[in-house]
Amino acid sequence: MAKRLKICINTGGGDAPGLNAVIEAVTMAAYNRQWEVYGIKSGYAGLLNTEEIIQLTPEKVYGIASLGGTILGTTNKGNPFMMPVCNAAGECEQRDLSDRVMDNFRRLHFDALVAVGGDGSLDIAHRFAAKGMPVVGVPKTIDNDMGGTVITFGFDTAVSIATEAIDRLHSTAKSHDRVMVVELMGRNAGFIALNSGISGNADVILIPEIPFDIDKVCEKLMENELRGHKYAIMVVAEGALPKGGDVITKGAAEPGRQHVILGGIAEYVAKEISQRTGKDSRSMVLGHLQRGGSPTTFDRLLSLRFGAAAVRAIEQGKFDHMVGLQSPDIVLVPLEKALGMQKRVRVDGDTVLTGRDLGICFGD
Amino acid sequence: MAKRLKICINTGGGDAPGLNAVIEAVTMAAYNRQWEVYGIKSGYAGLLNTEEIIQLTPEKVYGIASLGGTILGTTNKGNPFMMPVCNAAGECEQRDLSDRVMDNFRRLHFDALVAVGGDGSLDIAHRFAAKGMPVVGVPKTIDNDMGGTVITFGFDTAVSIATEAIDRLHSTAKSHDRVMVVELMGRNAGFIALNSGISGNADVILIPEIPFDIDKVCEKLMENELRGHKYAIMVVAEGALPKGGDVITKGAAEPGRQHVILGGIAEYVAKEISQRTGKDSRSMVLGHLQRGGSPTTFDRLLSLRFGAAAVRAIEQGKFDHMVGLQSPDIVLVPLEKALGMQKRVRVDGDTVLTGRDLGICFGD
Amino acid sequence: MAKRLKICINTGGGDAPGLNAVIEAVTMAAYNRQWEVYGIKSGYAGLLNTEEIIQLTPEKVYGIASLGGTILGTTNKGNPFMMPVCNAAGECEQRDLSDRVMDNFRRLHFDALVAVGGDGSLDIAHRFAAKGMPVVGVPKTIDNDMGGTVITFGFDTAVSIATEAIDRLHSTAKSHDRVMVVELMGRNAGFIALNSGISGNADVILIPEIPFDIDKVCEKLMENELRGHKYAIMVVAEGALPKGGDVITKGAAEPGRQHVILGGIAEYVAKEISQRTGKDSRSMVLGHLQRGGSPTTFDRLLSLRFGAAAVRAIEQGKFDHMVGLQSPDIVLVPLEKALGMQKRVRVDGDTVLTGRDLGICFGD
């Protein structure tokens, strides 16, 4: 008879639609093996402060797959390998508390950890694996920039929300002969902007992988105008950059990801277009709408498959790996290998080619 | 046998989901009476330049009720009673071209005009009625601030989109213990913010009808914090104002309606909260997402009912009136009376009371 | 200082989107008055078996307004005034257990009951009021056939789901030149069929209020065919009846409401059309899809307003009444009066007229 394991799961980093579905699948797959499963709240903090650990049961996870957010909280309260610790006088230093995490993990008799997170969280997971913790990773990023998997959960939802927003902007841009510049997420990758821009019938798409020339963009808009198409929808990835230019998003502590109130790339682009073409141009930042709320059916299923596959990996003793999608299969990829790969939009890939075929301007 | 009339329809002002449904209903109701019906493009401009008039047929309008935008264009190219006219030297003056509109209307043998628009457009319609044009109005405003009707089309869609956005912001605000301040449309009325704030489970709602005290808002957030509710969703109407304060949205050519890039009320509120409470606060302006795209089923039906009722009003010779909803009936209201009424949120009405009962803070 | 009341709430009858929002609003409005509030499970059964009572707290209801179903269960386990009671030998009789309910209500020191339900449940509530129970009703029916209120929650959701389904059927009916007959709910009223049929661009709508002549329907389809419109969408209310005909839904224990597997009105109509016109005709019963799942924003808000108004009614000592919408206000209506009114589609009302104006055939 198989051993009854005792496993735990945490979720780290920003919100991504599908987190709860991963938790539901891990819980149910463990429960159906008669294992015990625990949720560690707030990333690794729960293994420093063991009060933040809750037992997960079928009742607690029933039906949560369709809900946004995460019942475990995603706020990373720091990296246990470099945790800020402050004394009464307010003086702080970074301390390596990873041994305390390891001690708690062993003291609680956990047999494995399912770590759900982005490259930061999975890097921490890999370091714990090196210290002897049996860990299986589940990749999470709405930006789709992680290696080792064709896609991650949350991305399909983000692209869908962005496309719906672009759809809605067409009618109002059209009725006012206006240029609407929408800034989308993606960090240093242009996947969300590319996919939703093509799906949403954008006239211009600017992504980090293709540095843009603002004059080329203006030419496109003027050509459209001559053909009677007086309004325009432009989709700009937060990490898009002008050719040979400096970084534009001044004031951003973390470049790209933040909604920079004092000016982001979309605002910059809208202003330049206004000045150069005289067209009424407006910018908007879609922001957090892209990463919250209920997952699409695609993301629900992918998350459930990821969660169940993580439990099967534990059963097989396959640690220091993460689950990944190599369509149509779920595979296991060594964390080391996955962490070494970062995905970017392939400039000569068929999706960019599709955009060019449709007449979309990439500013190059 | 009834006379076969020849009628026309125009749509003026900003975009509102449901415009195409009104056009479909007017076209079909006229067609089924064996009338002719024409669409005047770009507001009244089509009656100055008669090339901008198209015949509407069942084929042209089939199925457009579910589509956003308007097949007639909503850009008002000016008020015919005060039309900017420029000479070759670039010198412009305002001229009253209303007689030319009247001449064209008669020369084309139109028996009636269905004017779809907000208070501005309906005021123009009323002035043309005074000059002898048989006109029936259809009220249009997503802001729900027009008198003479319980509700207008576009409002239910705007509230639904805003609520869905608020729903999505909960999970990400929660996972980062953050205060999210969302700015919604409404001009000088708080209907969109109030209805979507309550539906979307907001912690704070600020509307023009209830001037707010920023300290009261901060108190509420700190109380929530003490009860373990560390994040907050705040919904702010674009026209919201602090008690005894000046207008905040500097730089807005048209106060309220525009997305003021250099700072709107939401940005102001987020900054104040950040400074006073130390909480991580972000603002976002939902903007044009609220007014574009497909109408909800509610708005589709209301628009179809409005359009058909306008044609019945023409049949009955009931001019200088607009259609309006007095649930569950469509009624006819004299334009003069409707234009004299502006709706605001009733501070002691049951919707505000519902908000208070739910524990929502209005900042007063 | 106001007395701290102890109130309870139950939900009876079939599912309706918005039930949880009523529960959330009642709970929060009571909590914010520092009252205690309890949920009685399974209709009145919880007052026969007091183990089925749970305390409702802000934590338990947080965010449930957007979820379908009801956390209290809606299965009526019988009417306490005529409760089936069986002995060990399996012999059953109906007994009046209403006094036991009254005793338990008093023994638990409840000050008031919020009864959420349809005409059946509210009739029971009214009888308990006559026995001295302080009760406030909240009307619930997706069919919109209750008097005393312009509309009830769940109806907007049902119409929206039905319209979306009709939208989807167009493209497939068109690509196969097919007649699609969709059967919708509504008991003896045609509101859902009428509103979604108009919104969804149906060619034919059959409702109980307008008995139909199948030959008229066939004529319409053949006329369409001649005009090149070869497919058709027909919307049929479950209670629709042919002129002078018998009831068609044989085998229905409860006429109308049930999905009658051995043949319902839609199947009957599809067969008749097939035989008379030779056109490929298919029927489908939308069934429970119309009554489950998340409420629309409209229904969320209406339900929250109803719940909060019920608590204010208790505060004011206004019992034996139900809340109702008289747009834009929530009013209180004596239960006796509301129960005596049943709503039907007004055959000469503007919604039916709109349908006729659009060219929709009602079979008369």
Added chain:
Amino acid sequence: MAKRLKICINTGGGDAPGLNAVIEAVTMAAYNRQWEVYGIKSGYAGLLNTEEIIQLTPEKVYGIASLGGTILGTTNKGNPFMMPVCNAAGECEQRDLSDRVMDNFRRLHFDALVAVGGDGSLDIAHRFAAKGMPVVGVPKTIDNDMGGTVITFGFDTAVSIATEAIDRLHSTAKSHDRVMVVELMGRNAGFIALNSGISGNADVILIPEIPFDIDKVCEKLMENELRGHKYAIMVVAEGALPKGGDVITKGAAEPGRQHVILGGIAEYVAKEISQRTGKDSRSMVLGHLQRGGSPTTFDRLLSLRFGAAAVRAIEQGKFDHMVGLQSPDIVLVPLEKALGMQKRVRVDGDTVLTGRDLGICFGD
């Protein structure tokens, strides 16, 4: 300078969300190469009767990617290799009219055909390729049962619609302690039922690839009952079969695909469960709702990529191939090879394993 080609496109077989997006992409990709592009209506019929050919322009296809249906009509009016031809006396015979199609194709100076269709239509395309027509296929099936591509457009939409329906059924099944049996499409494959059943939290999933034992299903339901889970959602693929049993869907001219009014597999299963367990069981057939209407964003993008890739294939002279998705790339697959492969759910694949891990019963 490249030759300016003249190409055409047809769509064959049943409706699938995304058809219009393929047409838009083919049109735009051709237009941007300064090619001419024509749409052939009603499958191959347009090449028999050349009046059914329309020129496609950017104006005609602008924005159609988000609309359901197909602007070209999908009704196959027969296979040109075996076309029914009838004389005045009503005597019909099948004739091979493929040479007439070839003649018209050449006479109109077409350089290539993009054939969008399922296995039937692509088989015809392959036979025309053998006769010398330069043809590129685009695979279309909502059932996901075609080889040579990881997925086809329409499938993601079908799974999403089915999942949303299942979501809605939970609350009403729960409130009545009922077993709901939903029949989904898929022909002889279980992909739609499997994916939406897992995403929608079904208790039981029956698919053709796993013959079921009704007693195993009943056991599962009774176990659930004992654990307090009194209602159940069962998802049944139209092609599901009992172990060792005969085909159940009597009366189906084309087994599986048709909505068999006299009884389909869901009705059979519901009856059996009712009889064996005494539980209130209902069946519903989701039917055409799964295949009509607007595509999901996923399907829009995939369709656009397929359409653009088909034009690039023509440019490269790569005929008698079809486009296919090998994530993340679009590839070209010889039609002969693709037609020889049929996909079925892999019984030991990770999706079925995920279902088992979640505790879903497959009846085996």
